[in-house]
Amino acid sequence: MTNKTPLHDLHLQAGARMVDFGGWEMPIHYGSQLEEHHAVRGASGMFDVSHMTVVDLAGERSGEFLRHLLANDVAKLKVPGAALYTCMLNERGGVIDDLIVYRRAADRYRMVVNAATRAKDLAWITGQAEPFSASVAERADLAMVAVQGPQARAQFASLLDGSERERVLAVKRFAAVEAGGAFVARTGYTGEDGFEVVVPGAEVAGWWRRLAAAGVRPCGLGARDTLRLEAGMNLYGQDLDEDTTPLESGLSWTIAWDPPERDFIGRAALERERERGPARAQVGLTLEDRGVLRHGQDVYCERGQGVVTSGSFSPTLSRSIALARVPSGTAGRVEVEIRGKRLAARVVAPPWVKGGKPVEH
Secondary structure: EOOOOOOOHHHHHHHOOEEEEOOEEEEEEEHHHHHHHHHHHHOEEEOOOOOOOEEEEEEEHHHHHHHHEOOOOEEEEEEEOOOEEEEEEEOOOOOOEEEEEEEEEEEEEEHHHHEOOHHHHHHHHHHHHHHHHOEEEEOOOOEEEEEHHHHHHHHHHHHHHHHHHHHHHOOOEEEEEOOOOOEEEEOOOOOOOOOEEEEHHHHHHHHHHHHHHHOOEEEOHHHHHHHHHHHHOEEEOOOOOOOOOOOOOHHHHHHOOOOOOOOOOOHHHHOOOHHOOOOOEEEEEEEOOOOOOOOOOEEEEEEEEEEEEEEEEOOOOEEEEEEEEEEEOOOOOEEEOOOEEEEEEEEEEOOEEEEEEOOOO
């Protein structure tokens, strides 16, 4: 049976085209994916991301547990509200999921994990938590809205009163604060500034309506995908999975190697891979011929063969771009097979768009 978020009826009233996404009925667009993409780059847009899974962890050893569970180190989170992006690995170094973790207190943390991996994530986290006596609670009572774009922070803050408005506007990137009955994190998945706002499911429709009245445009998951791709952000299940490691997915920066005695799950496998050098690497591709890059297309390189993991037409650049996994050391030009023809593409370093502006490659 398909799950529905608390905003489902509002999406239908707004004329959204609904699709199945990871077992959830979600809006792909409200009439024009292209216009929604440009709205976020130029002004603001909001996304229903209530299908994401919020997990709260607590216990005297919860920090110690997360230092074992995650490749990045929660010891970096010195104050309440601080956040970091990380991968959760298996013993082979493969990515079970990528997620954001927030420190709420010395003995309390919050994680937001992907919708399609909910069941396996909860089973893995709960099993690993037992030796540390850490409690794991899925917060199915909560909903989440991402408000993104250059005007997003100001428009969201306009819904709050005096001191709470100032507190929210003062939140630094990759940090969170509780204000107005909401958990407000300055994070996102679009390459633009903004907030991801966690509120009780029973209250989220009111927040959505007020944001719309403040001028924030409802956007579907189609625009979210093209925005995250332009920003060079990975999508779990395509760019990441349990058979790929952070080292071959452009995420080596998310691994905290120090202190060397921190024995996180998958560390030994990653150390062996780092020593010998990854056989594969993630690169960006910009198509030089006419066509559209898509997931699963073969990439032909001097050093061997690779595959497009995520690809799409870029509304900002008006050309096709992709993330691809190719033999390490691949550079220059490659060919991508599209509908039986090999078309020329140029290897670039993501992102393609930063701060709303195209990146020169």
